[in-house]
Amino acid sequence: MYLKARKIKDRISGGWVQLVLVFVFVLPLGILASLLYKSWLIMQTTGIGDLLFSSVWRPLAGEFGFFPFIISSIWVTILGLLITAPICLFTAIYLTYYGSNRLSVFMRPVIDILAGIPSVIYGVWGVLIIIPFTGRFLAPLFGYESTGFSIMAGGLVLAIMLIPFILNILIEIFRTVPVEQYEASLSLGATQWESIKHVVVRRSFPGIVSAFALGLSRAFGETIAVLMVVGNVVGVPENLFQPGYPLPALIANNYGEMLSIPMFDSALMFAALILLVVVVFFNLLSRFVIIYLEKRQ
């Protein structure tokens, strides 16, 4: 009797496990399918080419050109990555090759807490610090006038949010470089920096690229912090100190109104679909690079 109860328990929980497995494989397909289904309306009436490359945005007249939003997203993302890249790279190298054990023990919680701070907090901080900094200091420095709410501010806040994310991946990647190679280079008389430059960085170059690709996809979808500092004005920005309007901000700002106009609803879901496709593309790319790296070793 006891044996039977055990078997039944095993059956039930085994069944649940299988159900969960199916769920996890269906979920991404479900997300893709629901966004496709919802944005079908606008893709049929306007055509994907027009949607992506027209810059006329008049939802009430039924004209939906996503170009200003896409270009804003691209600017903010690239700017954020460019600012964050050297900081992450240098810190990751320092922590893996120069810093003592005690330093890594001390830095671990620092990175973890930075990673754990909610994006809305980064947004508040951005409004308090980055906005005045961009408006009063950076913009005049480059000879522009700006309120501070700009692509630049978005890029700066994004850069700071990306640091813990990319840094963690980079540290993992530098750890996979065999110590022997680094030490062989040192023993041949190369300095520490030379060994890092010619051995460590060269060897892990694909990994570094994939870390930044992951960062890019994270940056592309970041919503609230960027939305709070970027200005949210529809239009193709002419310089970095003008306000922009990235795709996630577009979705977040209009969620209330979209129900009343089916076309608008469909347009916002199309924006979500663009986000999904771009993010998944860069994710896949970096995964394949990492898998390739692991195989090579």
Add this chain to the structure above:
Amino acid sequence: MMRRIFKIIEERFFYGLMLASTAFLVALLLFIVLIILYKGLPSLSWEMVSQTPKGGYYFGREGGLLNAIIGSLYLATGAVVIGLFISLPLSLAMNVYFRNNKKLVNAIRFVLDLLWGIPSIVYGAFGFTIMIYLGIKTSLLAGIITVSIFILPIMVRAMDEIMKQVPLTLLESAFSLGSTNTEVAFKVVARQCFPGIVTGVLLAFGRGIGDVAAVLFTTGYTDNIPTSLMDQTATLPLAVFFQLGSPIPEVQSRAYAAALILTVIILLISVVTRFLSRRYYKTSIK
């Protein structure tokens, strides 16, 4: 000679840069926390954490943030509970049930990585379509479902990392005594990894409580504390976001108070997680 000097300069220069960027990171964390403290502390009072908004609250009159605090706790707790029912079996599946099927396990990890990368605003939009499809209104329930999907990959990843480290010999000795998969999974692996599971849960809780984009479409916003799953609910990050947009200074200062409360919750979670994972390494069988 010149080359040698150049080499030394290069060495020093990059060493300086690396040192500076590491120091920058520490300074940055301090700077962010201090600014939130500096702005939040003056407007934080007992009234803030013990009352719901009263009439005229959004014009700077009386009231507090209790609705948002409770709402956030409900939301994150609910999401974590649902998440646990999916993520625990899933991570056990990868490490016990299907541990010999490497292809399947890799496929699951791959899908999870994919899900992990999807931005929360897309989950928000997805949750919204599901909500419309099921015919439920913006509510605590809709928020919980959306957030639980969003934190699922985070939970599984944390648990999987820990369960991977359970020695194979431990599993095999349990199996050799005639245990079923379920017994090995729940009585050996889950117990062995208990602190790790708690860590994963706390991590996900922190993510869930801090996210705006996923709940923006689904929870609605109300001044009352929700009494049922079908009620709308306020959350702390939403309170920060909405009140910061107000032109009235008093209301803005409440956004800072809400931001401070949220930061304190996140810091607390981080401390507890750290404490637990330290204990884990002391007690687990290696």
